Amino acid sequence: MANVTPAFASMPRVNLLPKSEIARREREVLTRKWAWGVLAAMLIALLLIGGAFFLKLTADQRLAAEQARTNDLLVELAALSGTSEALATEAELTAFRTEAMATDVGWQPVVDSVENVLPTGVSLTGFELTVGSMPGDGDPATAAGLTGLIRLDSPTPVDIVDVVRSLRAVEGVLEADGQAVTSSTSEAARYAYLLTVTFDQTVYTGEYAPVAEEE
Structure with a gap:
């Protein structure tokens, strides 16, 4: 009987690396993954901190603008205090005249x-x-x-x-x-x-x- 030889044959491979080397390489891969993860986390944290700082800066600017506007209004009101007092006095006198002259007769x-x-x-x-x-x-x-x-x-x-x-x-x-x-x-x-x-x-x-x- 004739021996049949397979049409394709591969060379046998043997991993001759020692287990310590394999473990070292796996640790390096894991370390790189952890390093990238930490870097990504730091980047995200920096983005969040930057966003929060930007929002706070914007809010502070708006608050400062509103405070300046309030101060301007207070200054205007202070300038009109004399007018307000005059209007209040006029209103009181008008009310007094209305009451006093309610029984005015023709x-x-x-x-x-x-x-x-x-x-x-x-x-x-x-x-x-x-x-x-x-x-x-x-x-x-x-x-x-x-x-x-x-x-x-x-x-x-x-x-x-x-x-x-x-x-x-x-x-x-x-x-x-x-x-x-x-x-x-x-x-x-x-x-x-x-x-x-x-x-x-x-x-x-x-x-x-x-x-x-x-x-």
């Missing part, structure tokens, strides 16, 4: 409204009227604004009932009534009439009332 329209309903020959000779409460949130046509006495004079007797009825019909009058009648005959006969009357708060001018702000 006297001429009140006098005219009485005289317009008096009979011919009867004249208004005087009045003693006092203002009522300050305007509130209610209807001014139902709250008392002026209350007191009015004096009339006439050379002839008049029907006081008709006069009172005419006064009650005047716009703004809440109540009216007769109080007293006197006569004088020293020279010429004269008749004096004393009436009580109450006007509502529509007689207030409202000139100094606060202006409502538009929403």
Whole structure:
């Protein structure tokens, strides 16, 4: 029988390196890996430190800019302190005037409204009227604004009932009534009439009332 020889044959290889050399080479490879790992870790740490430093520097710069802006605003406010005090004083005086003049009355329209309903020959000779409460949130046509006495004079007797009825019909009058009648005959006969009357708060001018702000 013929011997068959393989078509391809390789030379046998034998690792003749001692185990100590193999271990040394493996240690070198491991050391290089560790060295690269440490270097990469240091590089990453440096990048993180640099990034943190950059962020802190940017924040410090922004803080310094805001502090400078705040200081500028404080300087401007200090320069305007006189104006602020003047505005505050003006606001206080305006509020005081609003309160003090809340019951300001248009006297001429009140006098005219009485005289317009008096009979011919009867004249208004005087009045003693006092203002009522300050305007509130209610209807001014139902709250008392002026209350007191009015004096009339006439050379002839008049029907006081008709006069009172005419006064009650005047716009703004809440109540009216007769109080007293006197006569004088020293020279010429004269008749004096004393009436009580109450006007509502529509007689207030409202000139100094606060202006409502538009929403």
